[in-house]
Amino acid sequence: MGLRLPIRSLGFLLLLVLVPGQCEITVYHANNQAHFATTSVPAAQYSGVQAYNPTTLIPPPVPTPAILSTIPVQLQNGGTPGLSVTQSGAFMGFSIEMSVTNQILGKNSTHLQVPFLNLMANIQQRAGSVRIRVGGNTQEVAKLVDQLPDNRILQKNLTGIFGTTNTPPLDFTRELLYMMGNISSLVNVGWFLGVPWFVTKPFDLAIVPAAVDILGDHLLGLQAANEPDLYVRHQHRIAPYTPFDYYGEMSDFLTQLAASGLDTTGRAKQLLVAPNIAWGADWTPDQIWATGLVDTYNDNLAFLAMERYPESNCGAAVHDGEKILDPQIEFPNFLSHDISVNLVGPYINSTAFAQTKGKRLLMMETNSAACGGIVGVSDVFGAALWGLDYALQMAHSNFSGAMFHTGGQHVFYNPFTAPPTNESTFRQWSIGPIYYSALVMAEAIGPSNLTQVLDLRINGTSPHTPIYGLYENGVPVRVAAFNYVDDPTGASDLNVVVSIAGGTTPAQVKVKYLAATSVSQKGGYTWAGQTFGSFFESDGRLVGAEDIKTVQCDTSAKTCSIKVPAPGFALIFLNDAVYSESETSSTLTFATTAKTQTRNTATVDPTVLATSNGHNASLNGKGSTSHGSEPSASPRLEAPVVLSVIFAALGMGAVLLMR
Numbered sequence: 001m002g003l004r005l006p007i008r009s010l011g012f013l014l015l016l017v018l019v020p021g022q023c024e025i026t027v028y029h030a031n032n033q034a035h036f037a038t039t040s041v042p043a044a045q046y047s048g049v050q051a052y053n054p055t056t057l058i059p060p061p062v063p064t065p066a067i068l069s070t071i072p073v074q075l076q077n078g079g080t081p082g083l084s085v086t087q088s089g090a091f092m093g094f095s096i097e098m099s100v101t102n103q104i105l106g107k108n109s110t111h112l113q114v115p116f117l118n119l120m121a122n123i124q125q126r127a128g129s130v131r132i133r134v135g136g137n138t139q140e141v142a143k144l145v146d147q148l149p150d151n152r153i154l155q156k157n158l159t160g161i162f163g164t165t166n167t168p169p170l171d172f173t174r175e176l177l178y179m180m181g182n183i184s185s186l187v188n189v190g191w192f193l194g195v196p197w198f199v200t201k202p203f204d205l206a207i208v209p210a211a212v213d214i215l216g217d218h219l220l221g222l223q224a225a226n227e228p229d230l231y232v233r234h235q236h237r238i239a240p241y242t243p244f245d246y247y248g249e250m251s252d253f254l255t256q257l258a259a260s261g262l263d264t265t266g267r268a269k270q271l272l273v274a275p276n277i278a279w280g281a282d283w284t285p286d287q288i289w290a291t292g293l294v295d296t297y298n299d300n301l302a303f304l305a306m307e308r309y310p311e312s313n314c315g316a317a318v319h320d321g322e323k324i325l326d327p328q329i330e331f332p333n334f335l336s337h338d339i340s341v342n343l344v345g346p347y348i349n350s351t352a353f354a355q356t357k358g359k360r361l362l363m364m365e366t367n368s369a370a371c372g373g374i375v376g377v378s379d380v381f382g383a384a385l386w387g388l389d390y391a392l393q394m395a396h397s398n399f400s401g402a403m404f405h406t407g408g409q410h411v412f413y414n415p416f417t418a419p420p421t422n423e424s425t426f427r428q429w430s431i432g433p434i435y436y437s438a439l440v441m442a443e444a445i446g447p448s449n450l451t452q453v454l455d456l457r458i459n460g461t462s463p464h465t466p467i468y469g470l471y472e473n474g475v476p477v478r479v480a481a482f483n484y485v486d487d488p489t490g491a492s493d494l495n496v497v498v499s500i501a502g503g504t505t506p507a508q509v510k511v512k513y514l515a516a517t518s519v520s521q522k523g524g525y526t527w528a529g530q531t532f533g534s535f536f537e538s539d540g541r542l543v544g545a546e547d548i549k550t551v552q553c554d555t556s557a558k559t560c561s562i563k564v565p566a567p568g569f570a571l572i573f574l575n576d577a578v579y580s581e582s583e584t585s586s587t588l589t590f591a592t593t594a595k596t597q598t599r600n601t602a603t604v605d606p607t608v609l610a611t612s613n614g615h616n617a618s619l620n621g622k623g624s625t626s627h628g629s630e631p632s633a634s635p636r637l638e639a640p641v642v643l644s645v646i647f648a649a650l651g652m653g654a655v656l657l658m659r
C-alpha cells in the first residue's frame with residue numbers, strides 16, 4: 001500500500017518541490033472541479049460535433065437460449081498449453097492523429113495539458129509505462145518547419161487537402177517534439193512517430209534526427225509508411241506498386257539516411273517499424289513476409305506492425321461511396337467475442353512468423369470503425385467491453401501491443417477528447433469508453449513483464465461471455481470475465497466458478513468491476529467504483545471512492561464463485577501479491593488547480609455559461625474566454641487557473657512527484 005495523500009495536498013506538493021530555475025513549464029487548462037451529479041444541458045444543444053453526440057441505441061435483446069449462467073473456470077498451476085508470449089502492461093496504448101496533438105498533448109513544450117498528463121499517469125501507475133503513436137494519415141505529409149505564425153507548433157495547410165479522410169497537410173515545428181519530450185520527463189510515455197513516405201526521391205528525413213535527438217530513449221520506433229498497401233488506391237503511387245516495391249523503398253530510405261549523415265548515433269536506422277499495412281486492401285501480410293523484408297532489414301526493424309479496424313464507417317463519415325452502416329444493426333456485432341476473434345485470427349500466421357524472427361508484432365492503429373467510429377456503438381459502455389476483449393484477444397494471439405486511435409471533435413471513438421478550443425475555459429475533458437478499456441487492460445496485464453494471456457474458450461460458453469486467464473511464470477494470477485448481455489432483470493448475470501488444480505484454493509479473492517447499467521450507457525462508467533464522469537467532466541483523475549470486492553471462497557469445494565453482472569466485466573485477483581502489484585493508491589497526479597476554493601465554481605454551472613448570452617462578465621471575471629495561458633491574477637477569474645510549475649531539473653521533478 002502506498003501513501004494516500006489527498007489530491008489537493010499533492011497539488012500543493014507539486015508546487016513546493018519545484019525550485020525556480022531554468023526551465024519553466026506552465027501546466028494549463030485548469031477547470032472546474034467536477035460534480036458529476038449536476039444536471040447538464042443535452043450535448044446536442046451546445047455542440048453538434050460527433051464527440052458529444054448524445055444518441056443512444058437500443059441494447060440487443062437477451063439471447064435465447066439463455067447464456068450458460070454458471071461457468072466452471074478450471075485453471076491449473078503450471079503446464080497450461082497455449083499461453084501467449086509475455087506481455088507488457090503498456091499493451092494497450094494510444095494512437096493520436098498528429099493534427100490534434102496541439103489539442104491533446106498541450107499547446108507547446110511549456111504548456112502541457114494537465115488532464116492528459118493525469119490520464120497517462122493512471123496507466124503508468126498500473127503498467128509502468130504508456131505507449132503512444134503520434135501519426136496517422138497526417139504523418140505522411142507532415143513537414144518540419146523552423147517557425148509558424150503566432151508561435152504555433154502545428155498548422156494545417158488547408159490548401160492541400162488530400163485523401164479519403166480529407167486530411168490536410170501539416171506543418172510542425174520542433175516544439176511539438178520538445179512537448180513530447182517534456183511529457184516523457186513527467187510520465188513514462190514512449191513514442192512512435194512516422195516518417196513521411198509519399199515522396200521517396202528524396203525522402204524528407206528532417207523528422208528523423210530531430211526525433212532521435214529530442215526524444216532519446218523515449219522514441220520507440222519510426223513507422224516506415226502508413227498503410228502503403230493503400231497508396232495506389234489513394235493515388236500516391238502508380239500501379240503496379242507491390243510488396244517488393246515497398247521492400248525496395250526501405251532500402252532507398254536506409255541508403256539516403258546513411259548518405260545524409262543525419263543518423264549520427266546510428267540509432268535511427270535501428271528503429272524502423274514495418275509494414276503498417278491495412279487489411280483487405282491489396283497486399284496480405286504473408287506477401288510482405290515472402291519478400292524477405294524481415295531478414296533483409298533485421299537490424300533495422302524495431303517492431304513489425306499492422307493496422308486494422310473491424311469496420312469502416314467512411315461511407316457515412318466522408319461519403320466515399322462505401323456502404324453506410326446502420327448503427328443499430330452494427331451494435332450487437334460489437335457485443336460479441338466473435339468480432340475480435342475474427343479480426344485477430346488472420347494474423348496468427350504473422351504473430352507466429354514474428355516469433356520465429358525474434359520480432360514483436362504491433363497493431364499500430366486500430367479502433368472500432370475507420371473514419372471516426374459509429375455513433376451509439378463506439379461511444380458507449382459496450383465499446384469499453386469490446387475494446388478490452390479485443391486487446392486481450394490480440395495479447396492472447398501474440399500481438400505485443402495495440403494503439404487505439406484518437407482524433408479530434410469529429411469522431412465517436414476517442415479514448416479521450418479535449419474540449420473544443422473555444423470552450424476550453426469552462427469545460428473539462430470527456431473520457432470515452434476506450435480509455436476505460438486501456439486502464440483495465442493495464443491492470444489486467446500489470447507491471448511485471450511476465451504476464452501471459454490465454455483465451456480460455458471454455459466449452460459450452462457463448463460469444464457473450466468470453467473469459468481469459470492471466471498467468472505469470474505459468475501460474476494463474478488473474479481471471480478476466482466478460483458478460484456482454486444487457487439484462488437488467490439479473491437473470492443473465494454470470495457466475496464464474498474458479499478452481500485451481502495443483503495449487504491451494506485461496507480463502508478469498510479480490511474483484512474489481514467495470515460497470516454501467518446498460519451496454520448503451522454513454523459516460524459515467526465505473527472501474528472499481530470510480531469514474532471520469534460524463535461529457536466535459538474530467539480532469540483526468542478518477543473520482544469517487546474505490547470499491548474493491550472481497551469474495552470468500554468455498555475452501556471445502558475448492559472453488560471461488562464470482563458474479564459478473566449483465567452487462568459487466570470482472571477482474572479477479574487470485575492472490576494478494578498480484579493484487580498489490582497493481583495497487584493503485586500511490587497516485588501520481590497533476591493537480592489542475594491550487595485555487596479551487598477561491599474560485600466561484602460551486603455556483604456556476606458551466607452549461608449556463610455555455611448557453612448564456614455572451615458569457616456574463618460578472619461571472620466571467622475579466623470577461624475573457626482566453627486560454628489558460630495567462631497567470632491568474634484574480635481569484636474570481638473564470639478562465640483557467642494556471643499553475644506555473646518551475647523545474648530545476650525536469651527529471652528530478654518527476655522522480656520527486658512519483659515517490
Ligand SMILES: *[C@@H]1O[C@H](CO)[C@@H](O)[C@H](O)[C@H]1NC(C)=O
Binds near residue numbers: 159160169171
Ligand atoms: C500548402 O500546400 C500547397 C499544396 O501542396 C503548397 O503548394 C504550399 O506551398 C503549402 N503551403 C505551406 C505554407 O506549406
Ligand SMILES: *[C@@H]1O[C@H](CO)[C@@H](O)[C@H](O)[C@H]1NC(C)=O
Binds near residue numbers: 286346347349
Ligand atoms: C497461414 O499459413 C498457412 C500455411 O502456410 C496458409 O495455408 C494460410 O493461408 C495462412 N493464413 C493466412 C490468413 O494467411
Ligand SMILES: *[C@@H]1O[C@H](CO)[C@@H](O)[C@H](O)[C@H]1NC(C)=O
Binds near residue numbers: 083
Ligand atoms: C502464442 O505463442 C505461444 C508461444 O509461441 C504459442 O504457444 C501459442 O499457441 C500462440 N498463440 C496463438 C493463439 O497462436
Ligand SMILES: *[C@@H]1O[C@H](CO)[C@@H](O)[C@H](O)[C@H]1NC(C)=O
Binds near residue numbers: 046423
Ligand atoms: C464553439 O465553436 C463551435 C463550432 O464553431 C460552436 O458550435 C459553439 O457554439 C462554440 N461555442 C461557444 C461557447 O462559442
Ligand SMILES: *[C@@H]1O[C@H](CO)[C@@H](O)[C@H](O)[C@H]1NC(C)=O
Binds near residue numbers: 128447448449
Ligand atoms: C518491463 O520492461 C520495461 C521495458 O523493457 C522496463 O523498462 C521495465 O523496467 C520492466 N519492468 C520490470 C518489472 O521488469
Ligand SMILES: *[C@@H]1O[C@H](CO)[C@@H](O)[C@H](O)[C@H]1NC(C)=O
Binds near residue numbers: 459460
Ligand atoms: C464440449 O461439450 C460437449 C457437450 O457437452 C461435449 O460433447 C464435448 O466433448 C466437449 N468438448 C470438450 C473439448 O470438452
Ligand SMILES: *[C@@H]1O[C@H](CO)[C@@H](O)[C@H](O)[C@H]1NC(C)=O
Binds near residue numbers: 612613616619
Ligand atoms: C449577469 O450577472 C448579474 C449578476 O449575477 C445578473 O444580475 C445579470 O442578470 C446577469 N446577466 C445575464 C445576461 O445573465
Ligand SMILES: *[C@@H]1O[C@H](CO)[C@@H](O)[C@H](O)[C@H]1NC(C)=O
Binds near residue numbers: 108110111151629
Ligand atoms: C507557449 O505558449 C505560451 C502561451 O501562448 C507562451 O507564453 C510561451 O512562450 C510558449 N512557449 C514556447 C516555448 O513557445
Ligand SMILES: CC(=O)N[C@H]1CO[C@H](CO)[C@@H](O)[C@@H]1O
Binds near residue numbers: 109178179180181
Ligand atoms: C526533455 C525535453 O524534451 N525537454 C525539453 C522541454 O522543452 C524545452 C523547450 O521549451 C526544451 O529546451 C527541453 O529540451
